[in-house]
Amino acid sequence: MNDEVAPRVRQASPGLAYLFGFAVLYLVMHLLYHAVPDRVLADVVYRWGINAPAAWIIDLLAPDANVRVDGNSLLAPRVHLEVVRGCDGSGAFFIACAAILAFRASWRARCAGVLLSFVTVFVLNEARVITLFFVVAHRPAWFMPLHTYFIPLVLIAAICAMFALWARAATRADVAAAAGG
């Protein structure tokens, strides 16, 4: 790595105050999320926000899969996939949001970061649901390790990478703004 670049890339180290801010923000978001009734999540968010787009994509990829949505469930002749609280990408989204909101950056950058997190988590979660649908249909034995181990770890790695790229861009923009001002 170039010597001039390395110190700037390597200077980022989390402060304990940042970690505390991250934890508090995560807790607040978690509590707000748990204030949402199960029925609202199942009948509105999971049905229209997660399952309907996933079913539409599955239908495009495999029209003979005969996928249909029933509330928080994705159904097909050999598949019954249920989206439940905690399996909806909310955990990853709250982690990304807490990390971004606790970061010292302009509010504009933070809002952009939250929006970016939403899009990233939504896309990754849809990819996860669609992947699991085909896994249950064709390789049910793979479901458990994928669902409980590999996919969550890939999701967290992707969120960390997204945060690192956002933090770099936000810091750069703030430095440029300060230099310009």
Next chain:
Amino acid sequence: MRANESRAVSALLLRGLVAWALAIALGVLCGRGVVDTLRAAMETITEGLSEEYAPRYYWHEEQPDMLMLRADLLTPSAVTLASGVRRGQVVTTGTNLFHVLVPPVIVVALVACWPLRGWRQYATAAALAVPAATLSLLLTSPFLLAGKVEALLRAYAANTGLEREDSLVYQWMTMSEGGARWALPLLLALTCIALANRFAPSSRRRQASAG
């Protein structure tokens, strides 16, 4: 300069990818051994979480990746007894080994891929990562399984129209399974990194302060 910086960032992302893949593989290869080593500690923690039962961890005979918790009810609460559960009754629940391993793998992966300065910081972070990964497992899995036992006892009570008192174990399990089991190891790993930065100055910084 900009091309150099892009190369540096790409190198970091690639390194992150490799570290993450290696940590995942490590979990697959050594996970069962790690859980076996920590089983006694998990039992001690679970024992401290409830006075109602004596816990014992074991592997499911037919599904070797299932870590089971057997809870022998010794002093069931009044509500539990009223719901028809008897002293000496056994409640069993379980979780998948891979599920147990996610928090420690996150700690190891993040510490391994974080760019630090010099071998002192890497050695410090690595030394701190071992207890942090252990702590991440001990703060999640025993609580998950104790929370599942609590959920079963709640279900028994609910069947007879009774309600068990709200327990912190159950609340922590709900929070943990809702995503805190990912946030906690991230926090622990970042704490290791922050401590390594604070207490193990890089050779460059030492030279600067010496000069």
